[in-house]
Amino acid sequence: MLATGDLDTDVADARAKAEEGFAAMKIKVGGKPVADDIARTQAIGEALAGAVQLSADANQGWKRDDAITYARGASAALDFLEQPVMGRDVEGMAMVAGEAACALAADEGLHSFEDVRRHHAMGAAKGGSVKMIKLGGVTRAFQATELFAELGMNVNLAGKTAETSVSSAAVVHLASAAPVLAWGVSPTTPYLAVDIARNPITVREGHVEAPTGAGLGVEVDEDALARYARPS
Numbered sequence: 001m002l003a004t005g006d007l008d009t010d011v012a013d014a015r016a017k018a019e020e021g022f023a024a025m026k027i028k029v030g031g032k033p034v035a036d037d038i039a040r041t042q043a044i045g046e047a048l049a050g051a052v053q054l055s056a057d058a059n060q061g062w063k064r065d066d067a068i069t070y071a072r073g074a075s076a077a078l079d080f081l082e083q084p085v086m087g088r089d090v091e092g093m094a095m096v097a098g099e100a101a102c103a104l105a106a107d108e109g110l111h112s113f114e115d116v117r118r119h120h121a122m123g124a125a126k127g128g129s130v131k132m133i134k135l136g137g138v139t140r141a142f143q144a145t146e147l148f149a150e151l152g153m154n155v156n157l158a159g160k161t162a163e164t165s166v167s168s169a170a171v172v173h174l175a176s177a178a179p180v181l182a183w184g185v186s187p188t189t190p191y192l193a194v195d196i197a198r199n200p201i202t203v204r205e206g207h208v209e210a211p212t213g214a215g216l217g218v219e220v221d222e223d224a225l226a227r228y229a230r231p232s
């Protein structure tokens with residue numbers, strides 16, 4: 001995630017992470033004036049020069065007008081633009097898609113298989129972000145990736161913000177099994193200050209491996225768990 005909102009800092013982060021081996025980056029947009037987001041996106045795009053898959057995620061941050069302004073000004077620098085308008089505004093997504101030089105991805109607009117089909121049918125997205133928390137667990141999230149594949153749509157597999165290695169392990173196993181994953185996987189464990197696993201899910205040189213042990217393959221550190229437990 002390139003998410004400081006500051007052009008120089010985000011460009012420096014992008015260069016450093018590309019050097020480290022990261023293959024995909026997502027710019028967080030929608031929290032600043034749209035002209036600033038356009039300038040920041042273009043600068044990051046120029047710094048990476050196509051070496052890394054680049055997306056931008058507005059988390060529903062714009063009204064249709066601003067989303068279209070951003071799409072016209074910055075989408076040529078992107079591989080995909082995620083959820084520029086409200087999740088329920090599927091028609092607005094289709095309008096932005098018509099103005100964008102890159103594919104559109106849905107995230108907050110996807111809570112069911114029907115939502116996936118609706119975005120596809122309306123030309124509102126060419127893919128989307130699949131999360132267990134939205135679809136209802138591991139099995140349904142996996143079935144959603146099968147539906148995306150059937151419809152010829154791309155998948156970005158993401159965790160909830162700041163998950164422990166227990167749920168991040170599930171995300172990584174899902175990523176290993178998903179029939180499509182062109183838009184990458186984003187485990188959020190690396191953003192935690194502390195974890196509760198003896199063998200935490202770690203991202204090295206921009207890549208992550210699924211643990212091979214039984215079950216999720218994560219060994220829970222019971223002492224750490226007790227340390228952070230809330231008294232009942």
Ligand SMILES: [Mg+2]
Pocket residue numbers: 057059082083107108129
């Ligand atoms: Mg998102």
